[in-house]
Amino acid sequence: MKVGLLTGGGDCPGLNAVIRGVVKVIDNAGGKSIGLLEGWRGAITGNHIELTPKFTDPIIDKGGTILGSSRTNPFKNPTEIDQIVETFGNLGLDALVAIGGDDTLGVASKLYSEKGLPVIGCPKTIDNDLSATDQTFGFDTCINIVMEAIDRLRTTAESHRRILVVEVMGRHAGWIACYSAIASGADYFMVPEREVNIKEMIDVLQKRRDEGKNYGIVVVSEGAKLNTDGGFVTKDQEVDEFGHVKLGGIGDHVAKVIENRMGIETRSVTLGHLQRGGTPSAFDRVLGTRLGVHAGHLALKKDFGKMVAMRGTQIVAVELKDAVDQMRELEDSFFDEAAEFLK
Structure with a gap:
């Protein structure tokens, strides 16, 4: 079997662990792997x-992706879909493992349902x-990067008796903001x-001051909506190939x-792409490896x-279309637990 791999969308710690897992499984079965750049x-x-175990064994600790990435949407141009089908034939691919978020996997799902291409998805996103x-x-x-950043910011906020607003990524889901706020x-x-409840936020910060805390930390997701400003705060009105605006600036x-x-x-401090970079945690190395191994086995089983x-x-197999049908939002239970610290 000959298996192709690609990584799409924003880079992410753990991508190389997935690549390594897939390549090892396919090689063990006597197959070959190639990476689409x-x-x-x-x-x-x-x-x-070409991807071989000798080449991919040392990459588990590396951030980003050795294959490179882009936010390319081939469904914007029908001729590019034909080119992908042609690539499958030219390279003799029996399967393709697409590693990415909702946009990358959305393309993979449509290629499977509309063109019958043999694709397998692997979920990747810091969000x-x-x-x-x-x-x-x-x-x-x-979230560990954000937590460490906030731990460092706390010392300067306390020294200067300031309030610091930390803007984090996440687009339209609040997982990063919630987890990092609780952890820090x-x-x-x-x-x-x-x-967004501005009055509640001000009341909480004032209460902390009254209780003797002379600094404050507020974590804001880039996708939070300010009603007074008409909704999302964006850097500009340009959109990417998947129609997404560039969020950012709500912290200010x-x-x-x-x-x-x-x-x-x-x-205000905007952590930006710092949140994507660097060495993956042990958890992400293990999770990425396990997902890669299971993706390789799905390919072998066709x-x-x-x-x-x-x-x-x-690690289980689910329908690819179910993974991209809707966004997974932050669950209500987290708000109930965090509310204990607003009293």
Whole structure:
């Protein structure tokens, strides 16, 4: 069997662990693996490299992806779909493992349902917003990076008696903001799933001051909505190939509101792509490896149109279309637990 692999969308710690897992399984079965470079762009152009265990064994500790990535949407141009089909034939591929988030896997799902291409999905996103899986690799590394950043910011906030607003990624899901806020003991957090309550935030920060805490930490998801500003805060009105606007800037808005209403010096910090980078955590190395191993076995069994997913402690196969049908939002139970610290 000859299996292709590609990584699409934003880079993510743990991608190389998945690649390593797939390659090892296919090699053990006497097959071959090739990597299509820069996501769906490589599937269109046929640009690829050979992948062997000797080449992929040392990459488990590396961040990012050795295959490169892009936000290429081949369904914007029908001729590019034909080119992908042609690439399959030219390279003699028996299967393709697409590693990515909802956009990358959305393309994979359509290629399977509309063109009958033998694809298998593997869930990747620091946002943790893919349905049909309990967690995506990359998320654990991300929240640990955010937690460490906030731990460092706390010392300067306390030294200067300031309030610091930390803007994190997550797009339209609040997993990163919620987990990192709880882990770092932030005073308040804002997420896309709940209406922003400015008065409640100010009341909480003021209460902490009255109790003797001379600094504050607020975590804000980039996709949280400010009703006073007409909704999402965006960097500009440009959209990517999948129609997504570039979110960002809400941290600055929230910091100005706090300073104007409380009269306390408030600064904002946007962590940005720092959250994607660096060495993957042990959890993401293990999860990525396990997902890669199971994706390789699905390819060998020719069980296509599926995505490998984490359910509890087990790795299972789910329908690929179910994974991209809807976004996985932050669950309500987290708000109830976090509410204990707003009293």
